[in-house]
Amino acid sequence: MAVEVRLPTLLRPSADGAASVSATGGTVGEVFVELVSAHPGLKGQLIDDSGSLHKFVNVYVNDDDIRYLDQLDTKVGDGDSISILPAVAGG
Amino acid sequence: MAGASRFAQPLLRLTIEQHQRILAHCYFGLPDEACGLLAGPVVAGEATGNVSEVYPAVNSDASSRTYTVDGRDYLRASRDADARGVDIIGVWHSHTHTDAYPSPTDVRQAVDPMWIYVIVSLRDEVPMLRAFRIRDGAVAECQVVLQAGHH
Numbered sequence: 001m002a003v004e005v006r007l008p009t010l011l012r013p014s015a016d017g018a019a020s021v022s023a024t025g026g027t028v029g030e031v032f033v034e035l036v037s038a039h040p041g042l043k044g045q046l047i048d049d050s051g052s053l054h055k056f057v058n059v060y061v062n063d064d065d066i067r068y069l070d071q072l073d074t075k076v077g078d079g080d081s082i083s084i085l086p087a088v089a090g091g
Numbered sequence: 092m093a094g095a096s097r098f099a100q101p102l103l104r105l106t107i108e109q110h111q112r113i114l115a116h117c118y119f120g121l122p123d124e125a126c127g128l129l130a131g132p133v134v135a136g137e138a139t140g141n142v143s144e145v146y147p148a149v150n151s152d153a154s155s156r157t158y159t160v161d162g163r164d165y166l167r168a169s170r171d172a173d174a175r176g177v178d179i180i181g182v183w184h185s186h187t188h189t190d191a192y193p194s195p196t197d198v199r200q201a202v203d204p205m206w207i208y209v210i211v212s213l214r215d216e217v218p219m220l221r222a223f224r225i226r227d228g229a230v231a232e233c234q235v236v237l238q239a240g241h242h
Binding site: 006008009010012013017019058060063065083085086087088089090091 | 124126128133136152156157158159160162163165166169173178179180182184193194195196197200201202203205206208
């Protein structure tokens with residue numbers, strides 16, 4: 001199933017400068033695997049070494065934060081939009 | 092270098108209204124730090140420094156010492172920027188009792204080397220707004236220009 005993935009400026013250099021890319025997969029995790037396969041520079045920026053969502057990244061399926069859904073197992077379908085946003089914090 | 096500015100590019104160009112909205116949100120946030128995002132055009136991977144919109148956000152830390160931009164506010168800002176054909180190009184936050192200069196935490200947690208980091212100090216009676224680039228742990232100041240009207 002094709003979904004649109006919106007990338008923040010931080011990740012665009014790893015994706016040939018694209019603001020959004022199309023990818024397929026039944027879950028967010030599957031979409032990310034395909035994304036990293038197409039754009040190896042994204043490896044390590046989305047998923048940490050333990051295979052979990054990177055703690056400095058927030059991911060939304062449409063309006064919903066996947067941390068409050070099924071994390072990387074959150075299901076996606078045709079026409080869904082995944083937004084990747086870096087955590088923005090300081091002191 | 093002869094003639095070199097002490098400021099890094101780009102110039103951050105805020106309208107007077109944008110400047111006032113940032114300062115007002117910082118005061119409303121007291122005693123906590125306040126934060127928000129900046130949107131503007133990006134050309135060849137670099138922010139031009141023009142600001143299309145400022146987005147006040149909730150500080151989800153609700154702290155006088157740290158801030159985290161609320162994720163939902165960021166999502167909304169990002170979508171509005173998309174609709175305007177621009178991008179999120181920076182973040183602003185207040186320092187309630189210290190200089191308008193990036194703290195070690197700000198430097199360590201800087202998100203994107205392309206972004207402009209605006210810091211508003213409320214320490215003194217008159218607020219101080221300054222802007223910076225933070226790249227590889229190095230801080231460089233960006234000149235701030237206030238303009239009447241709209242970009």
